[in-house]
Amino acid sequence: MVIYLSGEVETAPKLDELTPRQIVMELDKYVVGQAAAKRAVAVALRNRIRRQKLPADMAQEVMPKNILMIGPTGVGKTEIARRLARLSNSPFLKVEASKYTEVGYVGRDVESMIRDLVEIAVDMVRAEKTEEVQEKAEQVAEDRVLDLLLPLPGRKPAGRTTPPSGTEELEDPLDAVPDDMLLTSGDGGADQTQRTREKLRQKLRDGKLDHRIVEIEVRERNFPTLEIITNQGVEEMDIKMQESFTNLFGGGRTKKRKVRVDEALDYLIQEEEQRLVDMDQVTRIAMERVEQSGMIFLDEIDKIAGRESGHGPDVSREGVQRDLLPIIEGTTVSTRYGMVRTDHILFVAAGAFHVSKPSEMIPEMQGRFPIRVELDPLTVEDFKRILTEPKNSLIKQYTALLDTEGVTLEFDQEAIDLLAQFAFSVNEQTENIGARRLHTILEKVLEEISFEAPDLREKLQVIDGHYVRSRLADIVRNQDLSRYIL
Numbered sequence: 001m002v003i004y005l006s007g008e009v010e011t012a013p014k015l016d017e018l019t020p021r022q023i024v025m026e027l028d029k030y031v032v033g034q035a036a037a038k039r040a041v042a043v044a045l046r047n048r049i050r051r052q053k054l055p056a057d058m059a060q061e062v063m064p065k066n067i068l069m070i071g072p073t074g075v076g077k078t079e080i081a082r083r084l085a086r087l088s089n090s091p092f093l094k095v096e097a098s099k100y101t102e103v104g105y106v107g108r109d110v111e112s113m114i115r116d117l118v119e120i121a122v123d124m125v126r127a128e129k130t131e132e133v134q135e136k137a138e139q140v141a142e143d144r145v146l147d148l149l150l151p152l153p154g155r156k157p158a159g160r161t162t163p164p165s166g167t168e169e170l171e172d173p174l175d176a177v178p179d180d181m182l183l184t185s186g187d188g189g190a191d192q193t194q195r196t197r198e199k200l201r202q203k204l205r206d207g208k209l210d211h212r213i214v215e216i217e218v219r220e221r222n223f224p225t226l227e228i229i230t231n232q233g234v235e236e237m238d239i240k241m242q243e244s245f246t247n248l249f250g251g252g253r254t255k256k257r258k259v260r261v262d263e264a265l266d267y268l269i270q271e272e273e274q275r276l277v278d279m280d281q282v283t284r285i286a287m288e289r290v291e292q293s294g295m296i297f298l299d300e301i302d303k304i305a306g307r308e309s310g311h312g313p314d315v316s317r318e319g320v321q322r323d324l325l326p327i328i329e330g331t332t333v334s335t336r337y338g339m340v341r342t343d344h345i346l347f348v349a350a351g352a353f354h355v356s357k358p359s360e361m362i363p364e365m366q367g368r369f370p371i372r373v374e375l376d377p378l379t380v381e382d383f384k385r386i387l388t389e390p391k392n393s394l395i396k397q398y399t400a401l402l403d404t405e406g407v408t409l410e411f412d413q414e415a416i417d418l419l420a421q422f423a424f425s426v427n428e429q430t431e432n433i434g435a436r437r438l439h440t441i442l443e444k445v446l447e448e449i450s451f452e453a454p455d456l457r458e459k460l461q462v463i464d465g466h467y468v469r470s471r472l473a474d475i476v477r478n479q480d481l482s483r484y485i486l
């Protein structure tokens with residue numbers, strides 16, 4: 001079978017093997033400019049690899065150099081973090097520091113970020129391990145499906161009465177076998193059966209048996225909390241609750257289900273994967289990875305700096321800073337998989353700091369972020385590049401979206417120049433929201449085409465300077481209007 005892939009196949013580079021220069025080059029594919037910030041994160045990441053190569057007693061002493069990214073809104077702070085997360089094979093979590101000041105959060109909840117990070121690591125390692133056993137799981141599942149369709153002689157009688165490994169054939173298995181493949185009685189029967197089985201395997205692989213129905217045993221899924229939320233009669237709820245409790249305490253119940261062969265195969269592959277993956281090992285590796293190379297991106301850190309608002313239901317910002325301190329400094333947090341040391345987790349914090357200043361954070365907190373990098377405000381030239389260069393730039397996104405309607409979008413250079421200039425001047429005239437302005441501008445320019453796309457006769461739509469001007473000029477000239485529309 002040939003699988004045609006559209007576009008190139010991405011072979012994601014593993015961040016941990018990259019030199020700082022290569023990390024910066026990877027980030028360059030998505031984020032325009034901001035060289036200082038990229039260099040800082042690249043060095044911090046490389047330092048952790050270096051640390052892990054040191055003798056244990058020395059490695060213990062080397063603390064991560066946490067980074068504070070400072071820059072106006074919409075210039076790429078979060079984007080750098082987002083890209084690192086994709087690149088990184090380290091557990092990575094992004095949280096908004098401001099969320100801990102919201103009503104309903106108490107100090108202890110700050111630790112939940114570590115628990116979340118552990119969950120991410122567990123998922124990550126589980127996925128890796130599942131990938132490792134996948135081939136094996138597919139083989140076993142295939143054999144189990146073949147057992148359902150055509151039991152081997154040895155297992156055949158057993159298969160009829162007590163199903164082999166939790167499965168049972170539903171129809172006469174020989175129905176699945178074309179007449180010319182049916183066994184002829186006599187000597188060499190076992191051999192013959194084996195050959196028939198292999199022919200059947202080939203048919204299965206070719207998808208020719210997909211529509212057949214077999215019966216398999218599936219584990220019942222139970223979501224005990226689900227019923228409690230639903231708005232049903234009390235009586236029914238009681239019954240459901242009882243069921244839930246039997247499920248909870250009576251272990252995994254199974255039930256028989258008739259499914260198509262292809263579904264059975266999928267289900268059994270998953271079941272085998274779960275059986276083959278050693279979850280103890282997964283959690284052990286995951287915890288180790290969190291402690292050695294975990295990374296937390298603390299966004300909106302400026303929202304917890306600055307003067308106290310004094311009253312109101314919000315948790316005090318200073319309080320949140322104090323709760324964060326031990327975690328950043330190194331403490332032990334208990335999670336459902338065990339205790340985690342946070343000493344070597346790398347923290348990257350980011351904030352616009354246009355109202356508050358880093359110096360308004362409590363002194364201990366300032367000390368926890370020894371590396372400061374400033375991100376530059378974006379220029380018209382940056383905007384042009386942001387529109388076109390990144391791997392998934394806005395223009396590429398819109399082009400791809402409209403392509404699904406059979407409409408080809410083409411931007412000429414003048415249009416790009418104008419879009420960048422308009423974005424820049426609206427930022428100057430109203431509020432500077434950085435590259436986010438490009439989103440609003442482009443949305444406005446393409447509004448008409450987006451709406452009409454399915455009905456357009458002319459499938460090639462060229463966006464030139466004239467078109468951009470016609471869509472935007474009036475709005476940009478009128479400050480009040482642009483405040484609302486762009």
Ligand SMILES: Nc1ncnc2c1ncn2[C@@H]1O[C@H](COP(=O)(O)OP(=O)(O)OP(=O)(O)O)[C@@H](O)[C@H]1O
Pocket residue numbers: 030031032033034071072073074075076077078079080351352386390434435436
């Ligand atoms: N330097 C850049 N290169 C490419 N795209 C950028 C750049 N800066 C911003 N963008 C785009 O603009 C949008 C907003 O950027 P981002 O989320 O990084 O802002 P931010 O710096 O975190 O701002 P805030 O302080 O408001 O959180 C994103 O969609 C991002 O793709």
Ligand SMILES: [Mg+2]
Pocket residue numbers: 077078079299300
């Ligand atoms: Mg941000």
